[in-house]
Amino acid sequence: MKNIKLKVARVEHDISQEELAKRVGVTRQTVGMIEAGKFNPSLQLCVAICKALGKTLNDLFWEENDNEKN
Amino acid sequence: MKKIKKVVDERQELELYKIEHVCFWIVFWLLLGSIIVQSMFLNAPLSQWGFEWSIFMISCGGVMVGCYKKGQWDFYSKPTTKNYLIYSLVGAGAFAIIYAITMYLNHPYLKDNLLALASLTALIFGLLFALIFVALFVSGTLVKKRQQKLENQFSDDDPQ
Numbered sequence: 001m002k003n004i005k006l007k008v009a010r011v012e013h014d015i016s017q018e019e020l021a022k023r024v025g026v027t028r029q030t031v032g033m034i035e036a037g038k039f040n041p042s043l044q045l046c047v048a049i050c051k052a053l054g055k056t057l058n059d060l061f062w063e064e065n066d067n068e069k070n
Numbered sequence: 071m072k073k074i075k076k077v078v079d080e081r082q083e084l085e086l087y088k089i090e091h092v093c094f095w096i097v098f099w100l101l102l103g104s105i106i107v108q109s110m111f112l113n114a115p116l117s118q119w120g121f122e123w124s125i126f127m128i129s130c131g132g133v134m135v136g137c138y139k140k141g142q143w144d145f146y147s148k149p150t151t152k153n154y155l156i157y158s159l160v161g162a163g164a165f166a167i168i169y170a171i172t173m174y175l176n177h178p179y180l181k182d183n184l185l186a187l188a189s190l191t192a193l194i195f196g197l198l199f200a201l202i203f204v205a206l207f208v209s210g211t212l213v214k215k216r217q218q219k220l221e222n223q224f225s226d227d228d229p230q
Contacts, residue, residue: 025079026079026080026081027079027081027082029081030079030080030081030082033081039081041080041081042080045079045080
């Protein structure tokens, strides 16, 4: 399942995958794979990403319906 | 003891674990195959394959101790009597077939006396079946007790 919310939030903050990766201490590939839905991050990493983007876990990782499924 | 700092993130770490997991099991089965070929098919002396066997047993021991400590059993099954029976049948059956083939190839007497070969194979099968079943039963029981202990350790009732 693609994480569109994460990608949108990152673009809103005008930061690249590389920059977000640096802020949360992972590689750019990891951020790319989270956005593409190819890797499920730990709760610890989810929280770090939320803090870096000024969002809550609900904002970025909660799915209300199946609209964002591939 | 100072831990060496990892330079990989959690995704890379998981992927490395998966790679190492696959490679470990490839080496494990190849090593077992090598020991069987040398000891049973080629009739090589213990001095030739003994060191490999020692390494194989160390890896078996390591897996057993690690699984016990963490209360783990298997990826695909639970420690139940039915599974002990299935694994014992498969393990004893596979080894009995290999044993029968090697005995047939290496002993001319048994080539001419298939009834003796079948009896010997059945005996080996029975002994191995019992041995594997007991080993699985004992280790499964220990793992279940360990799981119970670990569950209680992190239950709501315990003060943190």
